[in-house]
Amino acid sequence: MSGSHGDGHGDGLHVPGHTVVHHVPAHAALLGVVAFVLVVVATPATEPLAYAGYALLLGAAVVLAGLAPALVLKRMVVEVPFVVFALLVPFVAAGPRVEVLGVAVSQPGLVDAGALLAKATLGVVAAIVLSATQHPRALLLGLSRLRVPDLVVTIAGFMFRYTQVVLDEMRRMRVAREARGFEATSVRQAKVLAQSAGALFIRSYERGERVHLAMLSRGWDGAMPALTDLRRETVRRGAWLPAAVLPLAALAVLTVQLTTSRGLAP
Amino acid sequence: MTTAPPLALSVRDLAFAYPDGRQVLYGVDLDVARGERVAMLGPNGAGKTTLVLHLNGILSPGRGEVRVDGLVVGPDTRREVRRRVGIVFQDPDDQLFMPTVAEDVAFGPANLGVTGADLRRCVDRALEQVAMSGFGDRSPHHLSFGQRRRVAVATVLAMQPQILVLDEPSSNLDPASRRELADIVRSLPVSVLMVTHDLPYAAELCSRSVLLDAGQVVAARPTAELLADTELLGAHRLELPYGFEPTRLSGCYGEPVAGAARDQ
Ligand SMILES: Nc1ncnc2c1ncn2[C@@H]1O[C@H](COP(=O)(O)OP(=O)(O)OP(=O)(O)O)[C@@H](O)[C@H]1O
Ligand SMILES: [Mg+2]
Numbered sequence: 001m002s003g004s005h006g007d008g009h010g011d012g013l014h015v016p017g018h019t020v021v022h023h024v025p026a027h028a029a030l031l032g033v034v035a036f037v038l039v040v041v042a043t044p045a046t047e048p049l050a051y052a053g054y055a056l057l058l059g060a061a062v063v064l065a066g067l068a069p070a071l072v073l074k075r076m077v078v079e080v081p082f083v084v085f086a087l088l089v090p091f092v093a094a095g096p097r098v099e100v101l102g103v104a105v106s107q108p109g110l111v112d113a114g115a116l117l118a119k120a121t122l123g124v125v126a127a128i129v130l131s132a133t134q135h136p137r138a139l140l141l142g143l144s145r146l147r148v149p150d151l152v153v154t155i156a157g158f159m160f161r162y163t164q165v166v167l168d169e170m171r172r173m174r175v176a177r178e179a180r181g182f183e184a185t186s187v188r189q190a191k192v193l194a195q196s197a198g199a200l201f202i203r204s205y206e207r208g209e210r211v212h213l214a215m216l217s218r219g220w221d222g223a224m225p226a227l228t229d230l231r232r233e234t235v236r237r238g239a240w241l242p243a244a245v246l247p248l249a250a251l252a253v254l255t256v257q258l259t260t261s262r263g264l265a266p
Numbered sequence: 267m268t269t270a271p272p273l274a275l276s277v278r279d280l281a282f283a284y285p286d287g288r289q290v291l292y293g294v295d296l297d298v299a300r301g302e303r304v305a306m307l308g309p310n311g312a313g314k315t316t317l318v319l320h321l322n323g324i325l326s327p328g329r330g331e332v333r334v335d336g337l338v339v340g341p342d343t344r345r346e347v348r349r350r351v352g353i354v355f356q357d358p359d360d361q362l363f364m365p366t367v368a369e370d371v372a373f374g375p376a377n378l379g380v381t382g383a384d385l386r387r388c389v390d391r392a393l394e395q396v397a398m399s400g401f402g403d404r405s406p407h408h409l410s411f412g413q414r415r416r417v418a419v420a421t422v423l424a425m426q427p428q429i430l431v432l433d434e435p436s437s438n439l440d441p442a443s444r445r446e447l448a449d450i451v452r453s454l455p456v457s458v459l460m461v462t463h464d465l466p467y468a469a470e471l472c473s474r475s476v477l478l479d480a481g482q483v484v485a486a487r488p489t490a491e492l493l494a495d496t497e498l499l500g501a502h503r504l505e506l507p508y509g510f511e512p513t514r515l516s517g518c519y520g521e522p523v524a525g526a527a528r529d530q
Contacts, residue, residue, distance in 0.1 A: 157365040161362075161363055161365055164405075210360040211361075213319065217322055218348070218373055219378055
């Protein structure tokens, strides 16, 4: 595949592959994930089985995309702040209390926390599948195909490009630290890390200024030129179908759940 | 009125202080004839980059003026000047900010209003000039440093400047890339101002050199002559590499480039 896409592998979060999931055109994949997340978010906290159904669907997508579960788990680390927040909710929320492991916690709080955690997890995993199966470049093109304003797409492109530059700078700084015998093993070394972070911020800021000068030098006057005619793409017919399956299946799960639980409650 | 054509670039009595009050340039004079290649030498902190930023109106002089092909650089002429003067910055990562090489090369011409098939042709040709055809769809961070430097040159060539300004173009290049870049520069029908610490590179490419130190022009002579003055070089923190013999240089930039290109 090297030819047309250029970059061999490891571009951003992209994991190259040739599965049906990988071949979904980016704009369809974006729409599919957004629709799926909307269904998830719209699901009331009182329907735990629906969440289980969504999880199965996502699990199927992960398997179909040939992604290693370990990789997905590792990338789920970004979710940790949500987990912490969700764990706090039962302690601070009002309402009737129940005993969990000898501690009184709020019952609605517990349900809310569970639902929050489930929604966050499902959203994060969906995003992981999307970012692992779509090249960042393709995602940008997908955004512009979806009529997202060029300015927004360009800014997203900038962010992607400069995240790479800043990451490279971070890597160099880490190498420089370690080459001089630094190992981040104890909290006491936090100061060094904090200083590095400060230096990184300043470097990135100054980089921004130099980039701005370079843009001015090439006749930039504040408006992004339209470069859409440079973008070429080929889409196989019907390749977008898998993207539609995910939200539709989720919607089916939700409908079934809602009707059965209504039906059971007289 | 004189019959001589206007200089490609002429800097007169240029003085400049940064907003923080630091005076960097103290009355610099500099000329580049059409088709001529001039090297600007000088130690770190001499004010070379600061001078370069005046050449397309990014910085405005405190005193004096810069003319590009007779046109005084100022707020009204900035757009035209930026079309005529192409600056390749020292760090290609500062210059390449679009997600793909092709889009980056297209950025300049698109700002000038080029669109559609013309734009693509412009991009293809610039990439071809730096021997980077076929890299259009790659993202810049996946290229080697030398390749990024070449693409940075292409981003500027795509604007078809009349004057190419290169800020330390040979730094960080391996010998082969360094030579290839020299070939590219030599093949272009443009005037060149090349900022460098790389004295052999200056000797190879530029018939004339200007030595800048502490914001002033200390010497402006034919390169071979300037490099032969080791005392002068030493006084301004410049050194020839070990074993390099400037007296054997004469004519190594081949034909009198300046004269030949002036005829075009
Ligand atoms: N934005 C700025 N604000 C204030 N002072 C600056 C700024 N940029 C550069 N200077 C100062 O101006 C002087 C000349 O800097 P300049 O970057 O022009 O040097 P240079 O000749 O390009 O050096 P080098 O060979 O290291 O690239 C230096 O003393 C520098 O500290
Ligand atoms: Mg400099």
